[in-house]
Structure formats: C-alpha cells, structure tokens
Amino acid sequence: MENWVEIGNLSDIPLRGARCVKTPLGRIAVFRTAADEVYAIEDRCPHKGGPLSQGIVHGAAVTCPLHNWVLSLETGRALGADEGAVRTFVLKCEGGKLFLDMASAAALAAD
Amino acid sequence: MTGKQKLIVIGNGMAGCRAVEELLARTPGLYDIEIYGAEPEVNYNRIMLSPVLAGETSFDEIVINGYDWYEENGITLRSGEEVVGIDRAARMIATGKGRRVSYDRLLIATGSLPFILPVPGATLDGVIAFRDIADVRRMIETSKSGGRAVVIGGGLLGLEAANGLRTLGMDVTVIHLVDTLMERQLDEAAGFLLRRELESRGIEVITGASTEEILGTERVEAVRLKDGRVIATDLVVMAAGIRPNVALARDAGLACNRGIVVDDHMRTSDPSILAVGECVEHAGQVYGLVAPIWEMCRAVGDTLAERQGEGYRGSVVSTKLKVTGVNVFSAGDFATGDDREDIVFRDAARGVYKRLIVAGDRLIGAVLYGDTEDGSWYFNLLREGGSIADARETLIFGPAFAGGAAADPNAAVAALPDTSEICGCNGVCKGTIVSAIADKNLTTLDGVRAHTKASASCGSCTGLVERLLVLTLGDGYNPAAVTPVCGCTDLGHDEVRRLIKAKELKSIQAVMQELEWKTSCGCAKCRPALNYYLVCDWPDEYADDYQSRFVNERVHANIQKDGTYSVVPRMWGGMTSASELRAIADVVDKFGIPAVKVTGGQRIDMLGIRKEDLPAVWADLGQAGFVSGHAYAKGLRTVKTCVGSDWCRFGTQDSTGFGIRLEKFMWGSWTPAKVKLAVSGCPRNCAEATCKDVGVICVDSGYEIHFAGAAGLDIKGTEKLGLVHTEDEALEHIVALVQMYREQARYLERIYKWAKRVGYDEIRRQIMDDAERRRSLFARFVFSQKFAQVDPWSERVSGKDKHEFRPLAEIGVSQAAE
Ligand code: SRM
Numbered sequence: 001m002e003n004w005v006e007i008g009n010l011s012d013i014p015l016r017g018a019r020c021v022k023t024p025l026g027r028i029a030v031f032r033t034a035a036d037e038v039y040a041i042e043d044r045c046p047h048k049g050g051p052l053s054q055g056i057v058h059g060a061a062v063t064c065p066l067h068n069w070v071l072s073l074e075t076g077r078a079l080g081a082d083e084g085a086v087r088t089f090v091l092k093c094e095g096g097k098l099f100l101d102m103a104s105a106a107a108l109a110a111d
Numbered sequence: 112m113t114g115k116q117k118l119i120v121i122g123n124g125m126a127g128c129r130a131v132e133e134l135l136a137r138t139p140g141l142y143d144i145e146i147y148g149a150e151p152e153v154n155y156n157r158i159m160l161s162p163v164l165a166g167e168t169s170f171d172e173i174v175i176n177g178y179d180w181y182e183e184n185g186i187t188l189r190s191g192e193e194v195v196g197i198d199r200a201a202r203m204i205a206t207g208k209g210r211r212v213s214y215d216r217l218l219i220a221t222g223s224l225p226f227i228l229p230v231p232g233a234t235l236d237g238v239i240a241f242r243d244i245a246d247v248r249r250m251i252e253t254s255k256s257g258g259r260a261v262v263i264g265g266g267l268l269g270l271e272a273a274n275g276l277r278t279l280g281m282d283v284t285v286i287h288l289v290d291t292l293m294e295r296q297l298d299e300a301a302g303f304l305l306r307r308e309l310e311s312r313g314i315e316v317i318t319g320a321s322t323e324e325i326l327g328t329e330r331v332e333a334v335r336l337k338d339g340r341v342i343a344t345d346l347v348v349m350a351a352g353i354r355p356n357v358a359l360a361r362d363a364g365l366a367c368n369r370g371i372v373v374d375d376h377m378r379t380s381d382p383s384i385l386a387v388g389e390c391v392e393h394a395g396q397v398y399g400l401v402a403p404i405w406e407m408c409r410a411v412g413d414t415l416a417e418r419q420g421e422g423y424r425g426s427v428v429s430t431k432l433k434v435t436g437v438n439v440f441s442a443g444d445f446a447t448g449d450d451r452e453d454i455v456f457r458d459a460a461r462g463v464y465k466r467l468i469v470a471g472d473r474l475i476g477a478v479l480y481g482d483t484e485d486g487s488w489y490f491n492l493l494r495e496g497g498s499i500a501d502a503r504e505t506l507i508f509g510p511a512f513a514g515g516a517a518a519d520p521n522a523a524v525a526a527l528p529d530t531s532e533i534c535g536c537n538g539v540c541k542g543t544i545v546s547a548i549a550d551k552n553l554t555t556l557d558g559v560r561a562h563t564k565a566s567a568s569c570g571s572c573t574g575l576v577e578r579l580l581v582l583t584l585g586d587g588y589n590p591a592a593v594t595p596v597c598g599c600t601d602l603g604h605d606e607v608r609r610l611i612k613a614k615e616l617k618s619i620q621a622v623m624q625e626l627e628w629k630t631s632c633g634c635a636k637c638r639p640a641l642n643y644y645l646v647c648d649w650p651d652e653y654a655d656d657y658q659s660r661f662v663n664e665r666v667h668a669n670i671q672k673d674g675t676y677s678v679v680p681r682m683w684g685g686m687t688s689a690s691e692l693r694a695i696a697d698v699v700d701k702f703g704i705p706a707v708k709v710t711g712g713q714r715i716d717m718l719g720i721r722k723e724d725l726p727a728v729w730a731d732l733g734q735a736g737f738v739s740g741h742a743y744a745k746g747l748r749t750v751k752t753c754v755g756s757d758w759c760r761f762g763t764q765d766s767t768g769f770g771i772r773l774e775k776f777m778w779g780s781w782t783p784a785k786v787k788l789a790v791s792g793c794p795r796n797c798a799e800a801t802c803k804d805v806g807v808i809c810v811d812s813g814y815e816i817h818f819a820g821a822a823g824l825d826i827k828g829t830e831k832l833g834l835v836h837t838e839d840e841a842l843e844h845i846v847a848l849v850q851m852y853r854e855q856a857r858y859l860e861r862i863y864k865w866a867k868r869v870g871y872d873e874i875r876r877q878i879m880d881d882a883e884r885r886r887s888l889f890a891r892f893v894f895s896q897k898f899a900q901v902d903p904w905s906e907r908v909s910g911k912d913k914h915e916f917r918p919l920a921e922i923g924v925s926q927a928a929e
Pocket residue numbers: 669670671677679708709710711712713714715716742748749787802820821822823824825861
C-alpha cells in the first residue's frame with residue numbers, strides 16, 4: 001500500500017535545485033533537474049553526512065557541498081571513484097503537485 | 112430499411128472519420144453510418160489550424176473529407192448537432208436538437224477539451240482556446256484591429272498560436288508556468304534555443320510565471336501574474352493543456368479514468384460501444400497527437416469490420432513544432448539518469464543542437480533543434496529498439512555516417528567530402544585544411560589557424576580541425592596541452608573567457624550552445640566558473656544563476672561539517688564598537704549560537720547556526736548596522752589593518768582609515784577566487800600585508816603597493832607593484848589591479864597564481880605605467896559595483912530566495928504512519 005503525502009508544488013523547487021522535507025524518518029532531499037525530472041533521496045551524504053539538498057544539481061546527479069562526492073539521484077549511488085549510497089524514495093508529480101510515498105520511505109527505513 | 116446494422120459515430124474529427132475510412136477500406140457494406148459532429152463543419156485536419164492561423168494556408172485546403180465523401184459512401188452527416196446523452200439500455204443516443212436515434216454499434220470519438228485555467232476572469236469576452244476553426248476565425252478577426260495578445264502556455268499549441276498571432280501583426284506575450292518552453296518535449300538547451308528564436312521574432316516570453324487573474328469588465332483588458340505583474344492585452348489564448356472529453360461516456364456509466372478506458376480492440380466497458388482518439392485511455396496512456404490515433408483507427412477498423420486483427424499496442428510518439436523556419440523534433444524519453452548516456456552535438460554556426468539519449472545499447476530518446484532532417488531516422492531506431500552498439504560512435508551524425516564500418520569517430524570526419532565546410536566563421540573547407548597541413552608541414556592547431564584561419568574565430572570547430580590533424584598526421588600530431596575546464600568541454604578557461612567576450616555570450620545556456628558543450632547542463636565544475644565569468648563580463652545584463660553557485664554563495668553563509676552555518680559580519684578594517692559587540696552578544700544569546708570565535712581576519716564568527724534561523728539572525732544583525740562579511744565568497748573578504756598613525760607611535764599614514772575605505776569601496780565584488788587585503792601603517796607590517804593578495808605598506812612618502820602574496824596552502828611573500836603618493840592614487844591602482852585579475856584569471860585561481868602566469872612585469876606595466884588602461888580598468892570596476900554592492904543579507908531578510916531557508920514540507924509522525 002502506498003501512502004502518498006503531498007509535499008508541495010513542483011514550482012517551489014528551482015530548476016536544477018533542491019529542497020528538503022523533514023520527516024520522522026529523517027531529512028529527505030527532493031530534487032528537480034534541468035529536464036524537469038523529480039527525485040527524492042536521503043538528505044545525508046554517505047561520506048560524512050553532508051546535506052545533499054544543498055549541493056549543485058547537474059544532469060541527474062548532485063555534488064555534495066562538503067567534499068564534492070557526486071551522487072546519482074536515480075540510484076542513490078556515488079558516481080566516479082567513490083563508493084557508497086543513499087536511500088532513494090518514491091516521488092511523483094501530478095498536476096504540478098509533488099507527492100512522496102511515505103510507505104516506501106517507512107519500508108526502506110525498516111530494512 | 113436496409114437490414115444493415117446501424118453505426119453511430121459521435122465526433123466528426125480526426126479520429127471519428129479516419130475510423131470510418133478504415134472500416135470502409137475493409138468492408139464497405141456492413142453498416143448504415145451516421146456521424147454526429149458538434150462543429151458545423153466537414154471533416155478537416157485539425158493539426159493544420161496553426162498554418163491557417165499564420166496565414167500560410169486556408170480552411171478549404173485543410174479539409175480531409177468534403178461533402179462528396181459522405182455522399183459517395185452513403186454516410187449521413189449531422190454537423191452542428193451535438194450528442195447529449197447515451198441510453199445504453201435502449202441503445203439510443205439523444206442530441207441537442209431533440210433527436211433520439213437507436214444504434215447497434217456506437218463509436219465515441221469526442222476528442223479533447225481545452226483546459227481553461229480556473230482563474231477569475233476566464234469567462235470574459237476575448238478569452239479563447241485554440242482547438243477548432245471557430246477559435247482560429249475569432250483570433251484572425253481580433254488581430255485585424257492589431258493590438259496585443261497574451262498566450263497562456265508555452266507548449267506546442269501555445270507557441271504555434273503565438274507565432275500565428277505574431278504573423279498577423281499582434282504584439283504577443285507567452286506566459287509559461289515552468290522555466291523551459293515545451294518542457295514536455297524539449298530539454299533545457301533546446302528550450303533555450305527555441306526561446307531565443309521566438310524572441311528574435313518579437314515574441315515576448317515570460318517563463319516561471321503563473322497567471323493569477325484575467326482583468327476586464329466585459330472584454331479582457333489585462334492579465335495579472337502571481338508576482339504582481341500586469342500585462343495589458345486585447346486577447347487571451349488559453350493553451351494550458353487539454354483534457355480527454357469523457358463527460359458523455361462517464362454519464363452513460365462507461366468505465367473512465369482520465370480517458371474512456373478501452374482494450375486493445377478499442378472496446379469500452381460496454382461491448383457494443385467502441386471509442387477512439389484523444390478521448391480514450393489505453394493501457395493507462397492518453398495521447399494528444401495524431402500518430403497514435405492513426406494506429407488506433409486501424410485497430411478499431413478491424414473491430415468494426417468484425418475481423419480478428421492484431422489490436423492496438425500503445426505508441427511511442429514524436430513531436431515536431433509547426434512554426435515555419437523553426438525546426439524542433441523530439442521523441443522518446445530525454446530525461447538524464449545514470450543508466451543513460453548522452454551524445455550531444457552542437458554546431459553553433461548553424462544553430463544546431465542534437466542530443467541522443469542511449470540506455471545500454473539502445474536509443475531511447477532524441478531531441479533535435481535546428482536540423483531535424485534525421486528525426487524520422489532516429490525515431491525508427493527508437494521504435495525498433497534494436498542495438499545501436501555498432502553505430503554508436505557516429506550515431507549523432509545521422510544516417511549518412513551510419514554505415515557498418517564507421518565505428519571510429521575519426522571515420523565520420525574522414526568520410527566528409529573535401530568540399531564540406533569545417534569552419535563556418537571563415538568558410539574554410541576540409542580540402543583546404545588537409546592540403547595546408549600537408550603542404551606547409553603544419554603540426555599544431557595554431558599552425559592551422561595561422562595558415563587557414565580555420566577555428567581561429569569562434570573556435571567551435573576546434574574539435575573537427577584536430578580530427579583532421581590526427582587523420583593527416585597520424586601519431587605525428589600531439590594536441591596542445593590545454594587543460595579543459597572540465598569533462599563537459601575541450602576548451603580551457605582562457606579560451607572560454609575569450610569567446611564569452613568575442614561572441615557576446617550572455618547566459619550559461621548561450622555559452623554551452625555556442626561553445627558546443629558536450630553535456631546538456633554542465634557540471635558542478637563548469638557551472639560556477641561560467642556563472643562567474645558572465646557576472647564579471649556583463650555586470651548589468653547577466654542574471655546571476657544561483658543554481659550554479661556553491662551553497663555558501665547561495666545562502667550567504669559558510670556551511671559547516673554538521674550542516675549548520677557560520678555567520679561573519681563585516682567589521683570594517685577590523686574596527687568595532689561597544690554597540691556592535693553588544694548586538695552580537697544579543698544575537699548569540701537569542702539564537703543559542705553555540706560558538707563565537709575571533710577569526711584570523713580580524714572579525715567575529717558565529718558558528719553552528721541552523722539554516723532556518725539565518726534570516727532572523729541577519730535581521731537582528733542588520734538592525735545593528737552589520738552587513739555580510741562575505742566570508743563564504745569568491746569575492747572580497749577582509750581588509751586587515753593596523754592602528755596606524757591614529758595611535759601608533761611609528762604610524763606614517765592612516766592605515767586603519769585607508770583599509771576601511773578600501774573595504775567600503777570594494778565589498779560585494781565577485782572575483783575568480785577570494786581576495787584578501789591588508790594595510791600596515793609602517794614597514795613593521797603588523798597587518799601582515801606582505802602575504803596578502805594585495806597589501807599596502809604605508810611609508811612617509813606615501814603608499815607602497817604589494818601584490819600576489821599567499822599564506823594558505825602555499826606561502827609566498829608579495830611582489831612590489833610600486834610606490835604612489837596619495838591615498839586616492841593608491842585606491843585607483845589597487846582597484847585597477849583587482850579588476851585586471853577579475854577579467855583575466857581562471858575561476859578559482861588566486862591572484863598569486865594568475866600573476867605568475869601572466870608575468871609580474873606585465874602587470875606592473877599595465878597598472879603603473881599605462882595610466883589610460885589603469886583608468887579604464889578602474890571605471891569598469893566602479894560600473895560593476897553598481898550591481899554588486901547590494902547587501903545579500905538584507906535582501907534575504909526582505910524575502911529574497913525564501914525557499915532556501917525553509918524545508919519544502921514537514922511530515923508529521925501520523926502522516927508518515929498512515
Ligand atoms: C574563519 C577562518 C579561521 C578562523 O577561525 O580564523 C577561516 C576559515 C575557513 N577558511 Fe581560511 N579562514 C580564515 C582565515 C584564513 C587566513 C588568514 C587571513 O585571511 O589572514 C588564511 C591564509 C591567508 C590566505 O588566504 O592566503 C586562510 C586560508 C584558507 C585557505 C587556503 C587558501 C589558499 O589559496 O591557499 C582555504 C582553502 C580555500 O579557500 O580553498 C581556506 C578555507 C577556509 C574555510 C572557508 C573552509 C571551507 O571552505 O569551509 C573555512 C570556513 C570556516 C567557517 O565556516 O567560518 N582558508 N584562511 C578565518 C576567517 C577570516 C575571515 O574573517 O573571513
């Protein structure tokens with residue numbers, strides 16, 4: 001069962017930008033790419049916990065603001081030579097509104 | 112009665128009539144056919160309404176089936192008669208003219224309805240959609256008295272409407288909700304090119320804008336946007352999207368989601384009722400283009416003819432914009448992702464941008480701008496879904512180079528005929544370059560440039576010229592060791608800076624297009640660099656792109672290891688006062704700031720502030736007169752001073768006063784890397800001026816200016832620039848030096864590295880000896896400060912970039928647990 005929670009409008013996120021959502025399961029970073037794709041991943045860099053929602057967004061990736069790791073928004077994996085991953089969450093955009101599936105978040109948090 | 116079955120078709124549009132054509136092609140005699148159409152017209156080609164609006168063709172020429180077709184095929188046409196109800200139990204339809212007719216089979220082809228934004232004023236006279244010929248006639252009528260038009264929606268329809276209205280002589284403004292035009296079909300780069308083209312045709316484009324209200328008493332008079340802007344207008348065209356027209360079907364109890372649900376044979380939930388066209392939903396998809404409709408019509412033709420066909424299996428769609436002179440093509444999926452790879456080709460001279468998206472060894476998307484000739488070829492590859500592994504290297508060159516053997520990227524260039532033009536700027540073709548290389552024994556790019564001029568102007572064909580060097584010389588060619596800005600380009604920083612000026616490139620997209628960037632939107636290395644170059648070169652024209660700045664410069668504070676921020680206000684020249692210190696103390700208490708430290712730059716750092724608190728902290732600091740210290744910026748940081756002649760027994764000049772003057776003159780300016788200054792009152796040098804980017808040692812006879820020092824990663828004493836006699840002169844020389852650095856250095860290059868590269872003597876010559884040059888550098892700095900000297904903190908206290916400081920949402924425990 002999905003549990004879609006509305007978190008705001010697509011237009012609240014700048015193009016090539018990100019915002020964060022505070023949840024009981026931790027901070028989730030929500031991204032909007034140049035191609036207007038949206039992604040949600042854990043807002044904690046696998047390196048040393050940097051807030052990924054503050055990084056520079058390019059393609060479907062973000063560069064961590066603390067030490068420049070580059071993470072894929074699709075898979076949550078670190079790209080290039082670095083190794084590590086963050087969780088990804090299910091997000092959808094309908095009629096300009098964004099919905100986060102908290103059930104997917106909870107399931108991920110549980111495992 | 113004929114004894115035939117009765118087929119009623121609702122909708123005399125593209126799908127309804129095509130379905131009947133398909134049926135007639137299979138079995139002509141099966142039904143008595145009656146077609147109802149709400150529009151008082153015969154069957155016409157809706158997609159050609161755009162050329163009709165633009166005056167390129169007429170209604171008569173876009174008729175698909177005229178009255179004779181209905182007659183010849185024994186079809187009863189009831190045009191201008193709307194069907195208002197379906198009685199499934201009685202198998203009858205009812206029309207707006209009170210007619211009730213029974214059917215054996217019913218085909219619903221009611222198309223879509225334009226989506227009218229539910230804003231106040233949407234029903235005013237002069238607000239129209241762009242869906243049928245009546246709309247077009249109304250637009251043409253309105254345009255006769257000239258005036259202004261606003262088109263809401265920058266998608267395919269909206270832009271075709273805008274172009275048509277512009278051709279009819281109206282002043283047109285397009286309002287689009289998101290930042291990229293046609294964002295569903297185009298990526299940002301192509302959207303940018305399209306926007307530039309439309310703007311050059313005199314169409315105003317406002318993106319990222321949402322319509323709040325349409326103003327007017329009887330007729331429309333203006334449109335008001337959410338941000339408060341009001342745009343006067345005589346006509347509003349709503350092109351904000353379409354919705355499948357399902358009301359009739361839904362009222363009749365047929366299964367509907369977004370569209371009328373049909374199976375592969377176009378059957379609805381009632382087996383005697385079929386549906387086709389934009390009003391249907393097949394496998395969860397609804398379509399807004401004709402190609403899928405033609406495929407659906409083949410399936411419905413089989414079903415009506417009672418033949419077992421393959422059925423409809425869904426469609427991959429491609430789009431072309433029908434604006435004369437603008438070639439845009441897009442197909443498939445063009446989102447980025449790391450299971451995908453982009454192949455990008457840009458030809459600035461011809462205004463061409465092509466991007467192919469490959470996943471594994473399959474082509475999954477294509478965006479073409481400028482040259483769309485190969486669109487259908489790519490579309491075929493995409494639909495067939497076969498492996499493109501063999502052709503991958505040359506895929507971007509299109510079918511001409513897609514031959515089996517051409518796996519080597521040089522092969523495509525080798526295959527070009529001698530007459531093909533390589534350098535568009537100077538009109539140099541391949542043969543000329545190849546023979547120059549051979550005849551004159553050229554071995555370098557510079558050699559080719561000197562002898563043929565190829566790639567000597569805009570430089571965008573550099574890659575091709577290098578390929579020709581490789582082809583002609585083989586291993587004998589050793590490409591010059593320019594380090595590219597990043598993986599997104601082959602050009603180095605200097606080349607990029609030169610071209611930004613030479614070609615007057617004024618946006619990041621323009622740079623990426625003209626200089627043929629290999630990625631669609633750059634990376635975290637090149638974007639901040641380009642943003643700086645543009646800020647520096649076009650201070651009054653360039654709109655700073657915050658998304659291309661590192662977080663510190665975006666939120667005007669320094670990010671800390673735990674994600675909190677530190678805040679360092681300016682203390683001009685290191686001077687402070689009891690009231691300033693008191694204000695800082697109060698802020699520290701009020702916000703529970705965990706650490707306060709005196710920095711190495713003679714000021715106070717408050718560390719560990721939560722991001723959400725930043726605007727409130729700044730508001731309080733602002734009250735006390737503080738502005739941002741830019742401790743986070745590639746910009747002017749601190750100007751350290753010593754107490755100087757005011758107090759010190761050795762002081763020769765007012766070093767504190769001059770330091771403050773410098774800081775007040777130069778704060779806010781963006782620079783390639785950080786810039787730190789210091790002014791010492793005598794050669795004892797208590798302000799450590801001889802290890803700064805620029806330092807001043809005051810002496811009895813005046814001011815000794817030093818530059819190019821460092822005391823961080825590298826330690827380096829300064830070089831002497833020269834001695835000047837007055838404070839004013841010292842200011843002019845220092846500012847000119849910094850401006851020279853701003854204009855020439857590579858992003859992230861400190862002054863000491865830049866100076867070593869260009870030569871200390873050269874800098875001395877330009878700043879000390881060439882008064883004219885010095886003054887013009889000074890003037891350019893002063894001009895750019897007009898736009899840069901805005902305190903970023905007070906801007907944000909007044910609400911700028913609010914989104915940066917708040918979470919998008921907070922989800923409570925109960926919501927999360929539901
Ligand atoms: C706060 C401060 C240390 C302190 O507690 O005193 C400091 C703190 C940082 N310095 Fe520094 N530097 C500070 C004075 C200096 C000085 C001394 C000076 O300015 O007189 C130097 C040597 C002088 C110089 O720049 O040549 C200095 C050389 C560096 C360097 C090496 C730069 C280089 O090109 O060699 C870095 C790294 C960099 O910029 O890439 C750096 C980077 C940093 C950063 C910004 C690291 C970072 O990227 O996050 C630190 C930010 C901490 C924060 O959030 O506040 N800091 N840093 C000083 C702030 C001065 C101010 O009021 O603005």
